[in-house]
Amino acid sequence: MxxxxxxxxxxxxxxLHLSAAxxxxxxxxESVAFFNDNVGNYIPLIKEGLKSIGVDIKVIHxxxxxxxxxxxxxxxEKDVISKKPDWMLLSCGVNDIWYAIWRKDTPLEQYKxxxxxxxxxxxxxxxxxxxxxPGIITEDPKYKSNKRLAEYSAWLRSFAKERGYRLADVxxxxxxxxxxxxxxxxxxxxxxxxLMQDNGRNTAFSGDKLIARSILNAFGATxxxxxxxxKKVWYYMPAREYRxxxxxxxxxxxQKEVERRKEYxxxxxxxxxxxxxxxx
Amino acid sequence: MKIRNxxxxxxxxxxxxxxxxxxxxxxxxxxxxxxxxxxxTYGGWSNPxxxxxxxxxxxxxxGVNVTPIPAGVSGHKSINMNGRVQRDVIAKGPAWMTLSCGVNDVWHGKRxxxxxxxxxxxxxxxxxxDKAGIKVMILTATxxxxxxxxxxxxxxxxxxNWLRQIAKERGYLLADLxADMIKIITEVKAKEPDRRGYILTSDGTHMGVxxxxxxxxxxxxxxxxxxxxxxxxxxxxxxxxxCKSQLITLNTPQIEKLEKICAExxxxxxxxxxxxxGKALNISNTGDQK
Numbered sequence: 001m002x003x004x005x006x007x008x009x010x011x012x013x014x015x016l017h018l019s020a021a022x023x024x025x026x027x028x029x030e031s032v033a034f035f036n037d038n039v040g041n042y043i044p045l046i047k048e049g050l051k052s053i054g055v056d057i058k059v060i061h062x063x064x065x066x067x068x069x070x071x072x073x074x075x076x077e078k079d080v081i082s083k084k085p086d087w088m089l090l091s092c093g094v095n096d097i098w099y100a101i102w103r104k105d106t107p108l109e110q111y112k113x114x115x116x117x118x119x120x121x122x123x124x125x126x127x128x129x130x131x132x133x134p135g136i137i138t139e140d141p142k143y144k145s146n147k148r149l150a151e152y153s154a155w156l157r158s159f160a161k162e163r164g165y166r167l168a169d170v171x172x173x174x175x176x177x178x179x180x181x182x183x184x185x186x187x188x189x190x191x192x193x194x195l196m197q198d199n200g201r202n203t204a205f206s207g208d209k210l211i212a213r214s215i216l217n218a219f220g221a222t223x224x225x226x227x228x229x230x231k232k233v234w235y236y237m238p239a240r241e242y243r244x245x246x247x248x249x250x251x252x253x254x255q256k257e258v259e260r261r262k263e264y265x266x267x268x269x270x271x272x273x274x275x276x277x278x279x280x
Numbered sequence: 281m282k283i284r285n286x287x288x289x290x291x292x293x294x295x296x297x298x299x300x301x302x303x304x305x306x307x308x309x310x311x312x313x314x315x316x317x318x319x320x321t322y323g324g325w326s327n328p329x330x331x332x333x334x335x336x337x338x339x340x341x342x343g344v345n346v347t348p349i350p351a352g353v354s355g356h357k358s359i360n361m362n363g364r365v366q367r368d369v370i371a372k373g374p375a376w377m378t379l380s381c382g383v384n385d386v387w388h389g390k391r392x393x394x395x396x397x398x399x400x401x402x403x404x405x406x407x408x409x410d411k412a413g414i415k416v417m418i419l420t421a422t423x424x425x426x427x428x429x430x431x432x433x434x435x436x437x438x439x440x441n442w443l444r445q446i447a448k449e450r451g452y453l454l455a456d457l458x459a460d461m462i463k464i465i466t467e468v469k470a471k472e473p474d475r476r477g478y479i480l481t482s483d484g485t486h487m488g489v490x491x492x493x494x495x496x497x498x499x500x501x502x503x504x505x506x507x508x509x510x511x512x513x514x515x516x517x518x519x520x521x522x523c524k525s526q527l528i529t530l531n532t533p534q535i536e537k538l539e540k541i542c543a544e545x546x547x548x549x550x551x552x553x554x555x556x557x558g559k560a561l562n563i564s565n566t567g568d569q570k
Contacts, residue, residue: 234532235531235532235533238530238531239530239535240529240530241527241528241529242527242529242550242553243525244525244526244528244549244553244554245329245523245524245550245567246522246524246525246554246557246566247519247521247522247523247565247566247567248523248524249519250557250561250567251524253562254561257561267526270553271527273556273557273560274553274557275530275534276556277556279534279537
């Protein structure tokens with residue numbers, strides 16, 4: 001009787017997974033090269049989210065922080081094509097516009113040339129492609145760089161359409177979000193659900209979730225599935241890092257305690273103290 | 281008899297007050313200090329272990345309560361500081377001003393400020409401050425890279441020599457932080473030739489925890505605080521200032537709980553996190569106690 005129940009539960013769970021995964025373009029066991037110009041904090045959200053609906057993917061981290069179109073084009077052979085993934089998710093553009101003293105920005109014409117070249121090489125290698133339009137720079141919709149980013153995105157969108165790639169239109173969705181927020185709160189610092197960290201450039205957890213939702217949607221997941229993932233999976237995933245300063249006596253005492261217990265590092269011990277206090 | 285008692289009691293009281301040594305310092309209870317400078321001074325205020333905080337707590341331990349007026353702006357050179365001294369210092373009416381300038385004048389090379397121009401700008405700046413009746417302490421400019429014989433540090437020498445000279449000429453207090461820093465770096469490197477990483481700074485120029493202590497020590501010394509008193513402050517006060525970071529990663533329900541607690545109690549997440557750890561370890565002073 002009990003075994004029957006267990007078997008039934010297992011079977012129905014599997015069936016649920018099967019039906020859940022059926023409409024998706026990405027299949028169980030496929031490998032995905034994440035080729036992004038940023039840290040890619042959303043990658044674990046995709047991995048765990050898909051896993052929860054029965055699609056276990058193999059992640060290939062090909063992203064590197066601070067990269068531009070010419071740099072990514074130069075290394076696509078080595079870091080993506082030679083790894084023979086089933087999919088490539090490409091995200092590039094923010095650094096092509098973001099000013100930094102140590103690099104040149106990429107004019108639109110050059111960006112088009114490099115990106116088209118990169119994408120056609122990947123296409124030729126038989127790798128399935130999803131293109132992400134670049135995010136935003138600061139949460140001010142009127143910021144000059146955001147206007148430029150929209151132009152770069154527009155080209156990328158039309159190129160993806162022309163070539164039949166899947167498209168996660170992150171730029172449009174983020175712009176819509178901040179434009180909407182901006183109507184209610186004039187100062188981005190007062191936003192409740194900030195998409196970006198205070199530096200205006202790296203995504204905060206809300207931004208990571210927005211990107212992950214957009215990617216899942218582009219893979220063909222339904223809104224209902226994505227809501228379920230957000231509620232059941234992402235809610236319990238690491239969402240924010242707190243960098244906190246401690247004084248020497250505290251750290252010395254923590255070190256002693258760690259040595260006495262012979263099991264933790266000071267960092268893990270401190271993490272555990274906070275989690276215990278919050279969950280009691 | 282009674283009067284005699286009273287007198288001797290008063291005498292005792294006075295002697296005790298002198299022992300705190302506050303009476304001997306040129307800076308008085310209730311004075312304010314404007315700290316004019318560049319990114320090093322900015323960091324001296326934005327970091328909880330920055331030198332402005334250390335100077336204030338060091339003076340407090342010596343019996344003098346002062347109010348800091350932070351006036352550090354990143355990237356600023358003599359010409360910028362001269363431009364804003366009226367607004368950022370004089371208008372605030374401090375009793376004292378410390379001046380930390382020269383690093384960017386040298387570091388920025390061609391876009392920097394040559395020595396002749398530096399002298400003109402700083403002289404003008406100091407004239408304005410003198411005229412306003414604000415007392416001055418000059419800090420010599422600290423190192424650019426921790427390489428004592430590096431190009432930048434060689435170029436810095438005449439700037440600092442001139443700063444020492446004008447301090448002497450005008451009778452200002454002088455905290456020779458350049459000399460202090462070179463001495464410490466040279467000693468540490470001689471003692472530990474294999475040592476990796478920065479000694480006083482976080483990037484070769486901006487001060488880390490020990491660099492800020494070095495600056496505060498120099499300033500307190502220049503104010504006349506004794507070595508013994510500074511040592512006591514280091515042991516009893518500075519040691520309890522949070523200065524080393526640890527990463528804590530939380531999920532959404534934990535963050536929601538944390539934010540709720542902080543809102544209810546009117547404290548910051550950092551304070552709550554330090555308190556949790558302090559409680560688990562039976563530490564009463566985690567750096568937030570007044």
